[in-house]
Amino acid sequence: MRRLSLALGLALSGAALAAALVSFLWLPADPLVLSVADRLQPPSAAHWLGTDHLGRDIAAMLMAGARVSIAVALVAVGIGLGIGVPLGLIASARAGQWLDDLVMRGNDLIFAFPSLVIAILITAVFGPSATNAILAIGIFNIPVFARVARGAALPVWTLDYIRAARLAGKGRLRIAAEHVLPNIAPLLIVQATIQFSLGILAEAGLSYVGLGAQPPTPSWGRMLAEAQTMVTLAPHVALMPGLAIVLTVLGLNLLGDGLRDRLDPRRVRA
Amino acid sequence: MLSYILRRLLVAIPTLLLLVVLCFLLMHAAPGSPFNSERALPPQVLANIEAKYGLDKPLPLQLWDYLVGVVTRFDFGPSFVYRDRTVNGIIAQGFPVTLTYGTISFIVAVLVGVSLGVAAALRQNTWIDYIAVGTSFSAQALPNFVMAPILVIVFTWKLGWLPGGGWNNGAWPYVVMPVIALSTSFMASIARITRSSMLEVLNSNFIRTARAKGLPARTIVWRHAMKPTMMPVVSYLGPAFVGMITGSVVIDMYFSTGGIGLFYVNSALNRDYSVMLGLTILYGALTILFNLVTDVVYAWLDPKIRY
Numbered sequence: 001m002r003r004l005s006l007a008l009g010l011a012l013s014g015a016a017l018a019a020a021l022v023s024f025l026w027l028p029a030d031p032l033v034l035s036v037a038d039r040l041q042p043p044s045a046a047h048w049l050g051t052d053h054l055g056r057d058i059a060a061m062l063m064a065g066a067r068v069s070i071a072v073a074l075v076a077v078g079i080g081l082g083i084g085v086p087l088g089l090i091a092s093a094r095a096g097q098w099l100d101d102l103v104m105r106g107n108d109l110i111f112a113f114p115s116l117v118i119a120i121l122i123t124a125v126f127g128p129s130a131t132n133a134i135l136a137i138g139i140f141n142i143p144v145f146a147r148v149a150r151g152a153a154l155p156v157w158t159l160d161y162i163r164a165a166r167l168a169g170k171g172r173l174r175i176a177a178e179h180v181l182p183n184i185a186p187l188l189i190v191q192a193t194i195q196f197s198l199g200i201l202a203e204a205g206l207s208y209v210g211l212g213a214q215p216p217t218p219s220w221g222r223m224l225a226e227a228q229t230m231v232t233l234a235p236h237v238a239l240m241p242g243l244a245i246v247l248t249v250l251g252l253n254l255l256g257d258g259l260r261d262r263l264d265p266r267r268v269r270a
Numbered sequence: 271m272l273s274y275i276l277r278r279l280l281v282a283i284p285t286l287l288l289l290v291v292l293c294f295l296l297m298h299a300a301p302g303s304p305f306n307s308e309r310a311l312p313p314q315v316l317a318n319i320e321a322k323y324g325l326d327k328p329l330p331l332q333l334w335d336y337l338v339g340v341v342t343r344f345d346f347g348p349s350f351v352y353r354d355r356t357v358n359g360i361i362a363q364g365f366p367v368t369l370t371y372g373t374i375s376f377i378v379a380v381l382v383g384v385s386l387g388v389a390a391a392l393r394q395n396t397w398i399d400y401i402a403v404g405t406s407f408s409a410q411a412l413p414n415f416v417m418a419p420i421l422v423i424v425f426t427w428k429l430g431w432l433p434g435g436g437w438n439n440g441a442w443p444y445v446v447m448p449v450i451a452l453s454t455s456f457m458a459s460i461a462r463i464t465r466s467s468m469l470e471v472l473n474s475n476f477i478r479t480a481r482a483k484g485l486p487a488r489t490i491v492w493r494h495a496m497k498p499t500m501m502p503v504v505s506y507l508g509p510a511f512v513g514m515i516t517g518s519v520v521i522d523m524y525f526s527t528g529g530i531g532l533f534y535v536n537s538a539l540n541r542d543y544s545v546m547l548g549l550t551i552l553y554g555a556l557t558i559l560f561n562l563v564t565d566v567v568y569a570w571l572d573p574k575i576r577y
Contacts, residue, residue, distance in 0.1 A: 109285060109288070111561075113289060113554055113557060115512065115516075116513075116516035116519075117515065117516055117519075117534075117550060117553045117554070118550070120519070120534065120535070120538050121293065121296065121297075121538070121546065121550055122296075123538070124537075124538030124539070124541070124546065125296055125297060125299070128539075197411075201413050204413065204415065205413065205415060205516070205520065208415045208520060208523075209519060209520070209523060209535045209538075210535070210539060211535075211538060211539075221415070224415055224416070224419065225415075225523075227419065228419065228524065231419050231422050231423055231427065232422075232423070232426075232427045235419075235423045235427070238419040238423070239419070239420070239423075242416040242419060242420065245411075245413065245416055246408075246411045246412060246416055247411075249410075249411040249413075250407070250408060250410075250411035253407065253410060253411060254407070
């Protein structure tokens, strides 16, 4: 059962990634070509997943959209890892001191705000674009990773070999990087998977309300928004991007769960 | 307990003030203005308009005026785009709607989620458990903007049971789909958290002691296991609430319910700064308030927290 869900998670998220990668080399059709004569076609041999209200090929749009979704979520996770983990490690190295307090209070502050509302604010103020969506989502990943890194690192600092390293004269920052970080890496990987799936959802949400990647760049969220008025006319136009989002997120969640069971030694196997 | 609540309130107030100042400055750092249109206005006209909205004053003074207005009169100022509307008017019109379906969704998510989680944990590794786990796992991947079209296709188009949008003063057929769309993924998360938390609690020593004393299963679950089980659930309620607030934006767009979410998105797209600022502050205040409530509930549940 466990192994099955991990495999399913790998397969689903791998499929999304593969679709995004293949889209750079090959697409079933040009996702930007409009053809009014072919609009709202049901799935067929010519258009595997049908066409939308402007006659664009949905399969091609989904593949090109996967690119945007994955890129935005990936960079946003990178921002969180790159800034949040060092902050969390520094805080754990100086546990109980003012630096630790500063980092953690700053964290609480960001947590106190509704993240997507602030993300909408940021993208509205600086103009809607994929880049600003990345920034808006990425900022809220920082405190998440800082908290996870600090929480996981704190018990590691009390281990004997860390004390030995300190006796050997290594500095705290060097110990943090060389000995603590590898110890907490599994937890960070699991958290990164979760944040990645949340990032996909956030990007879709932002582009659904019109504040993500701008037209004509295909994106899953906007495909859903555009399909809204013709749900009864051609339900597949709304269902296909919905399905893409659901399967990708489901895959990532399964993957995260499976990885946690594999990697986190503290978790009791239930 | 009272001093704990007061202390937390004292922290909440500067957080809220900081939010107001940050939003204000962010908004004014933005390039462009709500009065930029396709055709450039004559500079005199622009100056007049800016004077009317107080935009000609130095920034710190504008900030001060705004803060004083918000704090003393609870006045968020006029809308920059809809000339005949105030931000307070928009909130008064939309907020009751958002609050109504938001509260119902929240209650539904908690009740269904907790029941599902407890049922799964008590019948671990039976078909009830498998169904609950499978349902919650799939439902977790169903965000509101995916749920909404599915619901409309099934209940409005195929079955013709429910209206596809509108609010109609909150008549129940209009509330059902927004509530389901908004609560599904949170219900799923709550179910999963409840299940794993309950399993952990049921394996702990004090429950074994209670079993050894010969207490009936019902008493063990309700008197002893429920309270510690709810602790991680309660700490998830903060983020869940925030997610629902954000989700209201999508719900208002999809179902034309007329809540503040649609105003929020439109203000973002129209650069209607005062509306945006006012609604961001409202969302932020709600979040801070709710986090306060969850902290207090958590403190009540967890005997290890001293007030």
